Structure formats: C-alpha cells, structure tokens
Amino acid sequence: MTTMPAAVPLGHxxxxxxxxxxxxxxxxxxxxxxxxxxxxxEIMLNAAGLAFVAAGAAHDAADGQVMFLxxxxxxxxxxxxxxxxxxxxxxxxxxxxxxxxxxxxx
Amino acid sequence: MTALFxxxxxxxxxxxxxxxxxxxxxxxxxxxxVSLLAVAIVFFTLGAPFVAALEVIVYAGAIMVLFVFxxxxxxxxxxxxxxxxxxxxxxxxxxxxxxxxxxxxEVLWLLSRGPAGPAPPGTVAPRVVxxxxxxxxxxxxxxxxxxxxxxxxxxxxxxxxDRP
Numbered sequence: 397m398t399t400m401p402a403a404v405p406l407g408h409x410x411x412x413x414x415x416x417x418x419x420x421x422x423x424x425x426x427x428x429x430x431x432x433x434x435x436x437x438e439i440m441l442n443a444a445g446l447a448f449v450a451a452g453a454a455h456d457a458a459d460g461q462v463m464f465l466x467x468x469x470x471x472x473x474x475x476x477x478x479x480x481x482x483x484x485x486x487x488x489x490x491x492x493x494x495x496x497x498x499x500x501x502x
Numbered sequence: 503m504t505a506l507f508x509x510x511x512x513x514x515x516x517x518x519x520x521x522x523x524x525x526x527x528x529x530x531x532x533x534x535x536v537s538l539l540a541v542a543i544v545f546f547t548l549g550a551p552f553v554a555a556l557e558v559i560v561y562a563g564a565i566m567v568l569f570v571f572x573x574x575x576x577x578x579x580x581x582x583x584x585x586x587x588x589x590x591x592x593x594x595x596x597x598x599x600x601x602x603x604x605x606x607x608e609v610l611w612l613l614s615r616g617p618a619g620p621a622p623p624g625t626v627a628p629r630v631v632x633x634x635x636x637x638x639x640x641x642x643x644x645x646x647x648x649x650x651x652x653x654x655x656x657x658x659x660x661x662x663x664d665r666p
Contacts, residue, residue, distance in 0.1 A: 404507045409548065412511045416518055416541075423522035431527045431573060435534055438565065439518055446541060453548040458626050458634040461553045462642075465635065468560055469646040473653030475565050479572045480660035486576055 409450035416443035430485065430492045434478045441471045506608055507547040514540035517601050527573045531566060532598040538562040539605055546612075552628035 416439060423436030445467040452460015482492065489496045514537050521533035538561045545554035635643060 403549070404504055404547065408507075408511075409544070412514070412544070415515055416537075419515070419518045419522060427522065429527070431569070432522065432530060435530060435569065436522060438561075439521075439534065439537070442538065442541060442561065446544065449545055449548055449550050449553055452626065453550060456626070458630045459639075461550050461626060461631045462635050462639050464550075464553050465556070465631075466642055466646055468556060469650060472560070472565060473649045475568060476653045476657040477660065479568060480657040483572065483576065484660050492576070 406450060406454040410447060413443045413447040428494050430482045430494050433494060434475065438471060438475065441467055503547050507544060509608060510540045510543035513601050513604050520597060529594060531569050531573065535562050535566050536598050536601045539602060543605060543608055549625040552631055
C-alpha cells in the first residue's frame with residue numbers, strides 16, 4: 397500500500413464489499429417480495445462496484461472508476477426492465493410474490 | 503480519513519442489514535438510500551470523489567427514486583388512508599434519520615477542516631477518469647449506450663397497457 401498514504405488497507409475495503417455482497421445475496425435468497433429481490437440485486441451490484449473502485453485506488457489507476465461507471469449503466473438498465481416486469485406481474489397476478497410467477501406465458 | 507472509512511462502513515453494513523429485514527418496502531428503501539450514501543463516503547475516503555458524486559446522484563438520486571415511484575404506484579402496504587400520518591410516525595423515520603445523521607456529522611467534519619487544498623495523494627481526479635473512459639474504454643461506452651437503449655425500449659414495451 398505504498399500508493400495510498402495513511403489510507404485504509406485494501407483488505408478491509410474488500411471485506412466491506414464482501415459483507416455487502418453477502419447481505420444482498422441473503423436478501424435475494426430469503427425474500428419473496430419482488431421489490432426486495434430487486435433492491436438486493438442493486439446492493440450486490442453496488443458491492444461489486446465498491447470492489448472495483450477499491451482495487452483501482454490500490455493501484456492508483458482510473459480503470460476501477462471506469463468499471464464502476466459501467467456497473468452503474470448496467471444497474472440502471474437492469475432496474476428499468478426489472479421494475480417494468482414487476483408492474484406487469486402485479487397487474488396480471490395481483491401480487492408481488494415471486495413464487496406467483498412460476499407459470500409463465502400469461 | 504481512516505476513521506471516516508470505518509464509521510461509514512459500519513453505517514453501510516447496519517443500514518443494509520436493516521434494509522433486507524424490513525417488512526415494509528418504503529422502510530427498506532429508506533435504509534437502502536442511507537446505505538448508498540454511506541458507500542459514497544467510502545468512495546470519497548478511497549480517493550474517488552467523482553465516483554462518490556455519481557453514487558449520490560445516480561444511485562441514490564435516480565435509481566432509488568425510481569424504486570420509490572414504483573412502490574407508490576403499486577400502493578403497497580396495508581390499507582389506504584392515513585398514509586402520510588403513518589409515514590410520519592417516529593418509528594418510521596427515526597432509524598434512517600439516526601444513520602444519515604451519522605453521515606452528516608462526517609461530512610460536517612470534512613467541511614470544518616477548511617477549504618480543500620490540493621487533492622491528497624492517491625486521489626484519482628475526474629479528468630483522469632474521463633481520459634480513460636473516452637480513450638481505451640470508448641468501446642465500452644458505446645456498448646453501454648446500446649444497453650441503455652435496449653433497457654429503455656424493453657421497459658416501454660413491458661410497461662404499456664394492453665390494447666384491446
């Protein structure tokens with residue numbers, strides 16, 4: 397860590413990213429409400445972006461931040477389609493339970 | 503800076519943990535917004551001020567507001583009527599308020615150190631990020647633009663009303 401004087405060790409940042417990713421994964425696995433599942437996916441994407449930025453900062457390079465911008469664009473596209481699907485499912489089944497969508501095809 | 507990182511990291515973990523365990527979607531969204539703001543401070547302490555600003559503007563400002571809009575459109579939650587009164591009960595907002603108050607203390611502490619001088623070593627300036635983004639990564643920008651266009655068209659197609 398010669399490039400980051402008086403800075404946080406890379407391992408601690410990566411540990412924070414891992415914890416946030418694990419929390420998001422637990423949310424996806426445990427919750428059945430589609431809104432919560434989408435939010436948990438957002439948390440996981442954000443944790444991945446945090447790992448990118450931490451690695452970029454550790455090497456004093458801009459590439460990590462560039463990758464975070466791509467993660468941001470992916471998250472925006474994913475959430476727009478995901479929320480449209482949620483509204484569609486709610487209109488057709490009247491619920492937000494993910495298990496209600498086990499039969500596709502209307 | 504180091505203490506700042508650990509405080510923001512603790513706020514992020516606590517807010518995320520509370521977010522995925524709430525039963526009400528609006529409460530969870532409030533906690534997720536606090537968590538994203540905390541991660542923005544983490545980015546700042548890592549020497550990435552441009553990404554920290556984007557995290558607040560795009561993630562907490564645009565994506566989460568989209569979530570809030572959809573939750574309001576779907577009218578979740580038990581019963582209607584008295585919705586605002588229920589939202590304004592202290593039990594609803596005291597948790598996010600305390601956590602974001604901790605973040606506000608950190609920001610005030612940063613501001614109280616006087617006008618920012620030259621950026622500390624280890625900071626990657628926005629100019630460098632932009633040069634990399636539109637230099638070697640310009641193909642990725644094009645792909646991201648196509649992805650966003652596909653997302654826009656897909657969301658429009660899925661979200662429109664069925665015509666008889």
